Amino acid sequence: MKYGRVYNFSAGPAMMPEEVLEEIASEMMNYRGSGMCVMEMSHRSKVFQQIIDEAQADLRKLMNIPDNYKVLFIQGGGTLQFSMVPMNLMKNGVACYVETGAWSKKAIAEAKKVGEVKIVASSADKNFSYVPDCSDLDIPDNADYVYICENETINGTTYHKLPNTKGHVLVSDQSSMFLSRPCNVSDYGLIWGGVQKNVGPAGMSIVIIREDLLRDDLGDLPVYMNYKTHADKDSLYNTPNCWAIYCCGKVFKYLLKQGGLEAMNQRNEEKAKILYDFLDASKFFTGSVRPEDRSLMNVPFVSPSKEQDAEVVAATKAAGFDNLKGHKSVGGLRASIYNAMPKEGVQALVDFLKKYEAENA
Ligand SMILES: *Cc1c(COP(=O)(O)O)cnc(C)c1O
Numbered sequence: 001m002k003y004g005r006v007y008n009f010s011a012g013p014a015m016m017p018e019e020v021l022e023e024i025a026s027e028m029m030n031y032r033g034s035g036m037c038v039m040e041m042s043h044r045s046k047v048f049q050q051i052i053d054e055a056q057a058d059l060r061k062l063m064n065i066p067d068n069y070k071v072l073f074i075q076g077g078g079t080l081q082f083s084m085v086p087m088n089l090m091k092n093g094v095a096c097y098v099e100t101g102a103w104s105k106k107a108i109a110e111a112k113k114v115g116e117v118k119i120v121a122s123s124a125d126k127n128f129s130y131v132p133d134c135s136d137l138d139i140p141d142n143a144d145y146v147y148i149c150e151n152e153t154i155n156g157t158t159y160h161k162l163p164n165t166k167g168h169v170l171v172s173d174q175s176s177m178f179l180s181r182p183c184n185v186s187d188y189g190l191i192w193g194g195v196q197k198n199v200g201p202a203g204m205s206i207v208i209i210r211e212d213l214l215r216d217d218l219g220d221l222p223v224y225m226n227y228k229t230h231a232d233k234d235s236l237y238n239t240p241n242c243w244a245i246y247c248c249g250k251v252f253k254y255l256l257k258q259g260g261l262e263a264m265n266q267r268n269e270e271k272a273k274i275l276y277d278f279l280d281a282s283k284f285f286t287g288s289v290r291p292e293d294r295s296l297m298n299v300p301f302v303s304p305s306k307e308q309d310a311e312v313v314a315a316t317k318a319a320g321f322d323n324l325k326g327h328k329s330v331g332g333l334r335a336s337i338y339n340a341m342p343k344e345g346v347q348a349l350v351d352f353l354k355k356y357e358a359e360n361a
Pocket of ligand 1: 149
């Protein structure tokens with residue numbers, strides 16, 4: 001790796017494409033003749049307006065976002081969306097949540113502060129190692145929406161088929177899979193993602209919301225918490241996270257250049273297959289997730305014991321593979337292999353683990 005960089009398997013903040021970082025570095029001291037860095041730039045300037053406009057246009061192109069959806073850049077990271085979603089969408093005060101792991105549990109806890117939450121399916125019985133059947137959920141007629149965490153970053157599961165919401169609005173937390181594969185936006189009422197997993201720097205979420213879900217009757221809500229505030233002002237109600245918007249815009253252009261989301265999906269499938277094929281063949285390591293629900297982005301696995309897990313983590317770190325320790329709530333190891341992780345990184349990790357197994361098992 002150039003610059004002495006390591007293969008960073010962190011779940012987030014995570015790797016960004018090297019050529020994007022290089023381009024950002026080249027514009028650091030003087031962005032395109034403006035005489036300043038984007039970090040120093042007024043969000044009301046013409047030059048920043050162009051940055052945010054292009055970022056939105058490129059994201060729309062990448063995801064093929066229909067015109068009746070708004071794209072919002074909102075600060076506060078992913079966690080703020082756990083509150084903003086129910087505060088804005090719980091019109092009748094009832095929402096359905098699918099409980100698939102750590103992040104959907106956090107979303108549920110916040111929604112309960114706003115209204116009634118019905119857990120319509122859960123995989124808690126098997127430590128969130130699978131995605132429950134969502135083909136025939138018991139959804140009350142007055143439910144405002146059905147909420148899923150489409151890729152559980154900590155548990156390593158993903159939906160390969162969306163729930164049947166029986167005509168109700170689908171809300172999805174796509175934080176750790178955002179832009180990893182094609183997405184049919186019109187299947188959803190609202191999609192959101194914290195950008196530090198698969199796109200750019202931390203501290204911002206992108207919200208894609210169908211226009212009819214924006215409301216005029218939320219005057220009691222703190223102004224920043226209302227999606228309409230951001231929609232009406234094109235994400236420039238107050239000073240946005242200019243730096244994150246700029247970096248994300250670079251990544252959108254990079255993804256378009258790579259061939260868009262179809263191409264990313266193909267690459268991500270190839271990358272994940274290298275790792276899963278190894279885990280399936282290994283007698284020492286075991287994947288933690290039911291094969292049909294495996295994430296292409298976050299791959300949790302275990303060795304025969306906690307002690308050996310810790311030894312493997314230490315050995316990988318010494319060999320230049322960083323951040324492979326599993327989340328404290330699950331243990332074991334976890335390799336996050338987002339868009340920006342090169343295939344060579346996954347192959348190098350598998351080669352290392354193979355050798356480790358041969359020498360230590
Ligand atoms: C990381 C993550 C979040 C929370 O993001 P923060 O920016 O740390 O608040 C929410 N949902 C999922 C699926 C995540 O991976």
